Amino acid sequence: MKHDERFWDAAFSEAFSGETPPDLVARVLARGASPSGAAAPSGRRAPARRTGLWRAAGVFAASLVLSLGVGFLQALWFAPAAGHSPALDALAGDLAATERRVDDLLKSESAGETALWASVVRVSQSLDRVNLALSRQPKAESLDEVVARVADQREAKASELRLRKHVEHVLARHQRETESIVAGLREKVGITQEEEKAARAVLEAWGLRLTESISVYHRRRDHRRHAPEVREGLAELAAEAAMGVRAVLEARRQLAFDDWMAQGHGGALAQGAERWAPPAVFNNWDDVDEYLAWQR
Amino acid sequence: MEQGLDIESLVRAHQADIWRFLRALGCSAHEAEDLTQETFLEVMRRPFEQRSEASTAAYLRLVAKHRLFMERRKQGRMKELEALEGIEEQWAEFARDDGGEGRVEALKQCMQGLEERELRALDMRYRLNLPREEIARALGLSDGGVKNLMERARDKLKQCVERKLRNGN
Numbered sequence: 001m002k003h004d005e006r007f008w009d010a011a012f013s014e015a016f017s018g019e020t021p022p023d024l025v026a027r028v029l030a031r032g033a034s035p036s037g038a039a040a041p042s043g044r045r046a047p048a049r050r051t052g053l054w055r056a057a058g059v060f061a062a063s064l065v066l067s068l069g070v071g072f073l074q075a076l077w078f079a080p081a082a083g084h085s086p087a088l089d090a091l092a093g094d095l096a097a098t099e100r101r102v103d104d105l106l107k108s109e110s111a112g113e114t115a116l117w118a119s120v121v122r123v124s125q126s127l128d129r130v131n132l133a134l135s136r137q138p139k140a141e142s143l144d145e146v147v148a149r150v151a152d153q154r155e156a157k158a159s160e161l162r163l164r165k166h167v168e169h170v171l172a173r174h175q176r177e178t179e180s181i182v183a184g185l186r187e188k189v190g191i192t193q194e195e196e197k198a199a200r201a202v203l204e205a206w207g208l209r210l211t212e213s214i215s216v217y218h219r220r221r222d223h224r225r226h227a228p229e230v231r232e233g234l235a236e237l238a239a240e241a242a243m244g245v246r247a248v249l250e251a252r253r254q255l256a257f258d259d260w261m262a263q264g265h266g267g268a269l270a271q272g273a274e275r276w277a278p279p280a281v282f283n284n285w286d287d288v289d290e291y292l293a294w295q296r
Numbered sequence: 297m298e299q300g301l302d303i304e305s306l307v308r309a310h311q312a313d314i315w316r317f318l319r320a321l322g323c324s325a326h327e328a329e330d331l332t333q334e335t336f337l338e339v340m341r342r343p344f345e346q347r348s349e350a351s352t353a354a355y356l357r358l359v360a361k362h363r364l365f366m367e368r369r370k371q372g373r374m375k376e377l378e379a380l381e382g383i384e385e386q387w388a389e390f391a392r393d394d395g396g397e398g399r400v401e402a403l404k405q406c407m408q409g410l411e412e413r414e415l416r417a418l419d420m421r422y423r424l425n426l427p428r429e430e431i432a433r434a435l436g437l438s439d440g441g442v443k444n445l446m447e448r449a450r451d452k453l454k455q456c457v458e459r460k461l462r463n464g465n
Contacts, residue, residue: 021312
């Protein structure tokens, strides 16, 4: 037997060291019963609704912009009256239109990602105009308040831009990775058409979860503090996706898949967090210009 | 549709086999314990149809091996897992139908038939994990000498174990 020596070494080790196999019944049952124990989502679970990745990413970005826009309007409602502003009317109109478009896209099968992004950009630009209109109104602010306000506005815009750029990067990358992984599965693992279809569904769900994770990361106030946790999370998502792809394969092809992965293939399935973010995202970095320079 | 999974019976019946299999794949005892646990938790997340003891054992080994792959991937230690094709089937043959328990018990009995120096050499190798040059120094032998001594002792044990297993001891 090819692996004979390895097996005997393990048996000698057990016999000489006095180690015995542990009794894990109680621990497995306890962990299995706890909410976070065995109940982690599996790669085989299909998304509740089949939305394209671009639509989903657009929904996340749109929801962020919508929440900023709605929050802005609410803040203005409670702020001292600043007078009627055409910019505010335009913003409210754009928000309503974007909400309607998000609902339509979620219901329809059409690839409306370009139009959705255009809506997101329009709302974002409306927010900018409102910003500008308000900033021109005379206000008795101290210098410190002005500095703080400008810094907050700059940070909010930078954060929004980082999110959009990051999600675009992840989506584009995921698309390329999916095709590369599927090509590898066809050539080296010999998957059937049905298995390919199921594997693509797993990979699509993975992409959705990637963009969710990235979006949540950028929305956090102190996102740098959460960077290591997000990195771990992205690596976990890759491992779960790999397990999910494996699970849709027939038993012999599962072995071929294991060997294919063991030889260093599998692309982003095997690469942890590195493919999804520039290293700077997980270090101390907040400069949009630096991000854009990395992008180039 | 799968039958309800009796996880307690499943763990009792297969935990030793999976732990030993993972040890054979190079895990430390502690790591093998964690990954064995992860294997059964994985099965709880994705129940499967249990057709026979043999196919259940085979499936659990596949899951365990994959958990190890994922762990090694995270650690950047994939090279350690090269050339493991077919290892599950060969393990099934080596461990037989008792998860390797009979083989280890036979081995412990056979150890009593070794000479003092052979026993010491293997003890230093497998219990204390000493490198060969240290064992050679402790026994007053050359490196080549201790290598031959340990190979002879291992062959003696293997033959003794195979005899006992054939005779049903």
